[in-house]
Amino acid sequence: MPRAAxxxxxxxxxxxxxxxxxxxxGRSWRLAGAIAALVCAVPFxxxxxxxxxxxxxxxxxxxxxxxxxxxxxxxxxxxxxxxRLAGLDAAYLQRQLDDxxxxxxxxxxxxxxxxxxxxxERAALAKYYSALPLPARFAKPAATPDAAGERLxxxxxxxxxxxxxxxxxxxxxVGVGANFPPLAGQSAAYIEAQLKAWQQGTRRNDxxxxxxxxxxxLTPQEIQAxxxxxxGQPLPRKEGAP
Numbered sequence: 001m002p003r004a005a006x007x008x009x010x011x012x013x014x015x016x017x018x019x020x021x022x023x024x025x026g027r028s029w030r031l032a033g034a035i036a037a038l039v040c041a042v043p044f045x046x047x048x049x050x051x052x053x054x055x056x057x058x059x060x061x062x063x064x065x066x067x068x069x070x071x072x073x074x075x076x077x078x079x080x081x082x083x084r085l086a087g088l089d090a091a092y093l094q095r096q097l098d099d100x101x102x103x104x105x106x107x108x109x110x111x112x113x114x115x116x117x118x119x120x121e122r123a124a125l126a127k128y129y130s131a132l133p134l135p136a137r138f139a140k141p142a143a144t145p146d147a148a149g150e151r152l153x154x155x156x157x158x159x160x161x162x163x164x165x166x167x168x169x170x171x172x173x174v175g176v177g178a179n180f181p182p183l184a185g186q187s188a189a190y191i192e193a194q195l196k197a198w199q200q201g202t203r204r205n206d207x208x209x210x211x212x213x214x215x216x217x218l219t220p221q222e223i224q225a226x227x228x229x230x231x232g233q234p235l236p237r238k239e240g241a242p
Contacts, residue, residue: 073086
């Protein structure tokens with residue numbers, strides 16, 4: 001057999017083998033890519049599931065079920081002064097959880113629970129509660145509002161350097177972004193407790209210490225009045241909410 005022909009016979013199987021190997025390699029890379037995409041997608045699903053599980057059962061690492069204090073619907077417990085979480089801004093909620101975990105914000109109940117949550121769990125819980133619909137009871141106005149509370153809430157008292165609360169917290173106290181949470185739909189007991197904490201310096205995690213300045217200008221009677229006024233304000237429910 002001529003030398004050239006023999007060479008061609010040798011090369012042909014090698015080329016065919018290389019083509020088959022390349023095809024298998026291409027399939028392997030595509031399979032690896034699909035697996036990687038699936039693995040990357042899993043944490044988001046797990047986080048969403050874990051958040052709901054934590055609210056009902058805790059995380060098994062020291063964090064208690066959130067619903068024990070904040071209610072099954074995230075509406076809070078008025079009698080005990082535990083706040084509403086449902087529908088609050090996710091960034092605000094996460095910052096509060098982070099502040100409890102790192103000690104910037106102090107609370108005997110929340111600090112150990114937030115510290116027992118991982119950063120991912122705190123982020124997942126913030127998103128979970130932010131997405132919850134507003135419980136129906138918050139859409140109804142309470143009894144006749146307190147006149148003194150309404151005056152401070154809507155107009156403030158500029159003779160003491162106290163702006164109206166709604167100038168930061170929005171009309172009716174509906175909340176504005178991550179820095180100014182809703183006051184409407186929170187219990188009077190919770191609002192009053194927070195104003196006293198700002199006043200006494202036991203809560204300090206506010207932007208530019210705005211709340212510390214405002215709270216220190218208020219009398220105990222004014223704190224009670226403005227807390228009662230906001231607690232009586234209805235919150236508009238999101239369109240399409242059940």
